[in-house]
Amino acid sequence: MSVMSTGTSALLAFQRALATVSHNVANINTEGYSRQKVSFATQTPTLFGSQYIGNGTQITDIARVGDQLATSRLLDSTGELARLQQLSSLSDRVDTLFSDSATNIAGQWSNFFDAVTGLSSEAAGTANRQNVLDNANALVTRFKQLNGQLDSLNTEVNNGLLSTTNEANRLASEIAKLNGKIGSNAASAAPDLLDQRDQLIKELVGYTGGTAVSQDGGAINVYTAGGQAMVVGTSAATLTTVADPYQPGKLQVAIKTQGNTVTLGSSSMGGQIGGLLEFRSSVLEPTTAELGRIATGLAVTYNQQHHAGVDLYGNLGGDFFNLPAPSVTGNSANTGTASFSASVQDLSKLDGQNLLLKFDGTNWSASRADTGANVAMTGSGTAADPFMVNGVALQLSGAAAAGDKFLLQPTATAVTGLSVAINDPSRIAAATPVSVSSDLANLGTGVASRMTVTDAGNANLLTPASISFIDANQFTIDGAGPYAYTAGQTISANGWSLTLDGAPVAGDAFTVGPTGAGSSNNGNALILSNLDDAKAFNGKTITLNGAVSGLTTAVGSSARQASLAADAQEAINTNAQDARDSISGVNLDEEAADMLRLQQAYQAASQLISTADNMFQSILSAIR
Structure with missing residues (x-):
């Protein structure tokens, strides 16, 4: 009977071990699967007289093979890779808009000033004048096309935030449920359940960035890149989107926890969500503002010089371009009645940065919307002495309440209202007055x-x-x-x-x-044709042409840096994945060797049972 019992224990143990090997092989392509390993131990022996006789083997554990350090490295690199790939993908699209000859601004820009140069050679020619208007309208259209594409990308960012936050909430909820199923002792939990939870955590970190921290027992807490708790034990926080208090068309990410809704900045999120927020704040919004600054520079300098000429009717020139005033939007939580009217007063100081204007009950102050850095602000806000900040004049009306805030966008909305102000070729003021x-x-x-x-x-x-x-x-x-x-x-x-x-x-x-009507004088046209080389920006150190090429270069540089960073992070992530797979991944050669060894052991155990049966039959025959 001891031989039968020993053989039976071995047979059952090897059968379960073979089933585990089969399970490993079956899941070789299952993402996040960790190979499982069977641990054997001897059963308690029996004392016969003065000697112990063994009672066979037993399986003490079927556990997954893993290394927590390798898993943590993979989680960290996964969130960062998702962020950089999202940032790189969207930045490349902006770069394509400004570098492709079919969509960039440089081509139409050159065509317009070439047309003005043509006008300066024959100021009274109707064809040349019409050519200037046609190219001016084409340039404005190109500005609007680019601005429209940037607006579309902003809509994509909003939609992306909606979808990714919903997916992150689903994953967080499932992780919390698995924490409850696994209970307080991960060592006794089903390995497949632990793998499922790890895979969900990896996917969640891909959306939010961050880390996973094991609690005493079996639960795992998950935090975003900024340290916000997404999962704590069996409880999951909820991400949501809220409208920007200054720009309703711009969505922000917020987290709902313990009955509070807290808005999160781009530094608080990693993964795909962080990539979307960073793209909007570091690429999309600066590009939109700079495009508007160039449009503002063109309109302001061209209008000023156009005023200094006379047209074919003998009248002084008016505005050549229509340009909207800088946008000043109050916070939705403001309680006062204050409002601002703004205008560009000093183009050389205009940098396009969005600014926050705050009233503390006594004084007004200005700071950058992106960094919070203080910006010099002078004046009293009256018509005679307007506030002056970064080249923009602000006239205050109404009464502000303490804590009221306003967002000043000097150039971000400039392209929206840009247009050619004249449609009569004879109204072009090409002559010196x-x-x-x-x-x-x-x-x-x-x-x-x-x-x-x-x-x-x-x-x-x-x-x-x-x-x-x-x-x-x-x-x-x-x-x-x-x-x-x-x-x-x-x-x-x-x-x-x-x-x-x-x-x-x-x-x-x-x-x-x-200068009389119908003059062929080209004095003002000559000046207009060279305005693209006028030093208008950055303290009159950067020309309009320089600003156009600078925008293209800046966008290309941002896209290139994001691409290089994504490529580098992909290599890091691949190494982390390989390190994890070298420990936890299924190796077919190893599994085949284990299968052969266990098969032979199973056959040997079967032979033990057969031998025990023969022994038992011999005893029965002897006493029959």
């Missing part, structure tokens, strides 16, 4: 060379004026003076200035008067 002529009786060699408008708003700009030289070193303007004169000196009055080549003598006179 005033011209100078020499008296036919002049005896000197003085010839008017450079005639420019310095103040298009001067009320006397078009008033005729006479310059008379008393001698080579003195002159009067409409009898006023005399004024000292040196060769090459600039002569200015009434918002215009000119210089003379050569040397005037006593009695020489020059007459300044308005």
